[in-house]
Amino acid sequence: MKKRIRTLLKLNLKNRAMFSMLTGMLLLTISAAVVSFLTYTNAMKNHYGDLAVNLAKTVAVIVDTDEVKKLTDQVMETYRSQCGEDGSAPDFEAFTAKDWDAYYDAFKPLYDTPEYESLFECMSKVKENNEVLWVYICFMDETTNKAIYIIDADITESACNIGKCDEIEDENLYMMQHNIYDFPAYCTNYEEYGWLCSSAAAIQDDKGNVIANAYVDISMVDVMDTSISFLRNLLILLIIAAIIICWVYSIIIAHTIVDPINQLAAATSDFVSEKKGNAKDGTTQISQLHIQTGDEIETLATSIQKMEKDINFYIKNLTEVTAEKERIGTELRVAAKIQQETMNCILPELPKQKKIDIEAKLFPSKTPGGSFYDVFMIDEDHLGMIVASATGKGVPAALFMIITKGLIRNQLQEFKSLDAVLYQANNKLWKENDSTIFACVWIGILEISTGRLTYCNAGGENPYLMTANSKNHFLQSQEKPLPIAAWENTKYRAGEVMLHPGDVIFMFTSAVTESCNADKEPYGVERLQETLDVNCHEGMKDLINIQYRELKEYMDQVEQNEDLIMLSLRYGETHISDEN
Numbered sequence: 001m002k003k004r005i006r007t008l009l010k011l012n013l014k015n016r017a018m019f020s021m022l023t024g025m026l027l028l029t030i031s032a033a034v035v036s037f038l039t040y041t042n043a044m045k046n047h048y049g050d051l052a053v054n055l056a057k058t059v060a061v062i063v064d065t066d067e068v069k070k071l072t073d074q075v076m077e078t079y080r081s082q083c084g085e086d087g088s089a090p091d092f093e094a095f096t097a098k099d100w101d102a103y104y105d106a107f108k109p110l111y112d113t114p115e116y117e118s119l120f121e122c123m124s125k126v127k128e129n130n131e132v133l134w135v136y137i138c139f140m141d142e143t144t145n146k147a148i149y150i151i152d153a154d155i156t157e158s159a160c161n162i163g164k165c166d167e168i169e170d171e172n173l174y175m176m177q178h179n180i181y182d183f184p185a186y187c188t189n190y191e192e193y194g195w196l197c198s199s200a201a202a203i204q205d206d207k208g209n210v211i212a213n214a215y216v217d218i219s220m221v222d223v224m225d226t227s228i229s230f231l232r233n234l235l236i237l238l239i240i241a242a243i244i245i246c247w248v249y250s251i252i253i254a255h256t257i258v259d260p261i262n263q264l265a266a267a268t269s270d271f272v273s274e275k276k277g278n279a280k281d282g283t284t285q286i287s288q289l290h291i292q293t294g295d296e297i298e299t300l301a302t303s304i305q306k307m308e309k310d311i312n313f314y315i316k317n318l319t320e321v322t323a324e325k326e327r328i329g330t331e332l333r334v335a336a337k338i339q340q341e342t343m344n345c346i347l348p349e350l351p352k353q354k355k356i357d358i359e360a361k362l363f364p365s366k367t368p369g370g371s372f373y374d375v376f377m378i379d380e381d382h383l384g385m386i387v388a389s390a391t392g393k394g395v396p397a398a399l400f401m402i403i404t405k406g407l408i409r410n411q412l413q414e415f416k417s418l419d420a421v422l423y424q425a426n427n428k429l430w431k432e433n434d435s436t437i438f439a440c441v442w443i444g445i446l447e448i449s450t451g452r453l454t455y456c457n458a459g460g461e462n463p464y465l466m467t468a469n470s471k472n473h474f475l476q477s478q479e480k481p482l483p484i485a486a487w488e489n490t491k492y493r494a495g496e497v498m499l500h501p502g503d504v505i506f507m508f509t510s511a512v513t514e515s516c517n518a519d520k521e522p523y524g525v526e527r528l529q530e531t532l533d534v535n536c537h538e539g540m541k542d543l544i545n546i547q548y549r550e551l552k553e554y555m556d557q558v559e560q561n562e563d564l565i566m567l568s569l570r571y572g573e574t575h576i577s578d579e580n
Contacts, residue, residue: 021249025242033235041227045197048223049185051130052199052216057182059126059135059214060201067115068150068203069211072139074113075150078106079141079163089144092165107163116151116162123153133196134217136160137203140168140176150212172200181210187220195220260297263289264304348377350448356383356571359540363548363564370397370439371509371563372405383446384412387460387567389509390439400437404429404484408443418443418456418494422484426458426492429485438486442507451499451571456492459483461510464529466536468502472529475505501572504536506543511562515555523554540568 082090082103095103110116119137127135136152146165154160168176172183181202189195197220200213268286291301350356360373370390378384386408390400407428411421422441429439442460446453455463457477466472475497482490499505508528515523531550535543544566551564 021246022242025246029235029238029242032238033231036234037227037231040230041224044223044227045187045220048197048218048220049199052132052185052197052218053201055126055130055132055135055216056199056201056214059123059137059216060203062126063119063122063137063203063214065203065205065211067119068137069205071110071113071115071119072137072150072212074110075107075148075162076139076141078110079148079165082106083144087143089146089165104161104163107161110162119151120153123151124155127153132216133219134160134215136215136217137212138166138200138215139212140172140181142168142173142176145173147213181213183213193217195224197223256295257297260291260301263291264297264301268304347375348383350377350383356448356569357540358567358569359544360567361544361548361565363560363566365560365563367393367561368398369393369563370401370404370437371511371565372401373507373565373567374405374409375567376409378412378445381447381449383448384409385444385446385507385567385569386441387443387507387509387565388439388441389460389511389563389565390437392437397437400429400433400439400485404439404441408441412443412445418445418454419492422456422458422492423490426484426486426490427488430488433485438483440483440510444507446499446569446571451501451503452496453499453505454494454496456494457481458490458492459486461508461513463505463507464532465497466504466506466532468500472533472536474525499571502570503572504540504543504568504570506532506547507565507567507569509563509565511564512547512551512566515551515560515562515564516558517555518558523551527554540570543568 080087084090090103123135123137126132134152134154136154137150138147139150140147144165145168147168149160149162149164149166151162152160169186169188171186175181175183181200183198183200185197185199187195187197197218198215200215202210203212203214205211286304289301289304291298347358347360350358358375360375362371362373370392372386372388372390374384374386376384386405388401388404388408390397390404392400404425407425408421411425416424421443438459440459440461442455442457442463444453444455444463455475455477458481460481462474462476464472464474475495477493477495481492484490513523513525513528517523527550528547531547532543535546538546547566548564
């Protein structure tokens with residue numbers, strides 16, 4: 001099978017198009033034939049069903065009801081004389097050949113009655129004029145649940161004798177129980193009679209009493225023979241039409257598709273050699289293409305000619321673009337290295353008399369930026385902390401990060417007020433900032449001996465304070481503080497809070513709360529607050545890892561676009577991080 005498929009795929013376009021057309025026409029022919037056959041057969045069944053109903057009603061009307069009643073009474077009198085004492089039907093299953101002969105001999109005198117001869121002549125004319133299989137009259141005996149044959153207008157060996165009994169169909173019995181004796185067309189397929197479409201109509205006397213039923217049987221075998229003949233003729237016509245369509249289609253394919261594509265293939269196959277200088281007068285076969293089919297192939301030829309011009313342009317500029325791409329890649333690698341080395345710091349050794357659990361971590365994005373943190377001892381009793389995020393990416397942002405970090409740290413070493421530290425750092429960076437980069441900075445100084453935390457915010461995120469008495473809140477600062485290096489002479493205002501044993505302060509950059517999920521919904525401070533409240537009793541390293549895991553689960557498969565920084569500190573707590 002696989003070899004046949006590979007052989008088919010190796011055929012040229014024309015042959016494949018012909019194969020596809022033949023396959024399509026074959027499927028269409030089969031589908032049309034099946035649908036037509038089913039439609040025709042169904043129509044024929046409905047037609048013959050209606051014919052059976054109409055003929056049964058005709059027989060019921062044209063026969064002499066007095067003759068039918070007299071003959072029916074005679075047949076039923078003979079039949080009941082052979083039934084059981086309780087009125088049950090004879091046990092036909094136990095009959096021997098001798099019993100059957102005796103049973104039918106009892107009805108033989110009825111064949112010579114004038115009623116029989118008159119009814120037989122009338123029904124025979126209906127049978128012959130309409131070419132149906134059987135026309136007969138039965139009495140529906142509800143007592144024994146048998147349909148007893150009164151007369152069969154048939155002279156062949158398959159004719160049913162007077163007195164022959166058949167079981168009443170369940171559907172007909174149900175209708176009789178509801179006083180309905182006109183039976184619509186129904187199909188049966190018994191071994192004795194074959195595949196038949198039957199219908200019956202009630203024969204009524206002058207008073208409207210049902211005295212018997214006129215039956216008409218039509219052979220469905222004849223119907224199917226007619227349907228098969230119709231199908232055979234239809235297939236012949238469809239195959240002839242398919243052959244003619246395929247022949248015309250092959251000519252159209254050759255002139256409108258295959259030939260133009262071969263021209264395109266020849267022109268493009270020589271493109272490389274012509275570009276090496278073999279083309280005369282600087283022209284190529286592609287530029288000389290003149291395809292006017294007015295369809296997608298003409299559009300393709302025009303696109304290939306345009307593509308040739310674009311390739312010439314891109315070849316000319318390829319070296320410059322490659323060099324620029326390499327420069328950008330080198331810059332990103334340098335920026336990542338600068339950020340990695342800058343953040344690869346060891347947290348300071350804290351005084352042993354005050355057990356402080358502190359942890360800081362940078363989660364870098366794919367493209368490095370200017371986010372950074374710094375934790376250092378200003379003196380024996382004061383711990384300095386910086387969390388900052390600079391705008392931009394690459395080397396400029398990384399260099400700005402180093403300058404900002406060093407400048408603020410040096411100012412803090414002089415132990416000036418925090419608002420003055422940010423004021424001076426802002427002006428110095430603003431004057432020397434030619435790249436319009438600025439930084440959102442939060443700085444704090446913890447007096448370890450007392451727990452007094454002095455802080456100042458320059459466009460950064462307000463840290464979240466979790467207290468031992470569960471009165472958790474964000475440390476508020478001045479309204480909308482400007483980042484440093486964004487505007488000259490910006491003034492900042494410092495704040496102060498007392499930390500008590502067990503209090504936890506969580507510092508972070510804006511990328512934590514602004515990271516979005518697939519629906520572009522930000523993580524937000526509410527989810528951050530909820531996670532921190534639940535896990536504030538964990539160690540600081542675990543707290544940061546839990547918060548980062550929760551954030552990544554919220555983002556799902558969304559890529560992290562900004563660097564994330566988290567710095568967490570527990571004051572005066574007996575549980576110390578394993579790395580401290």
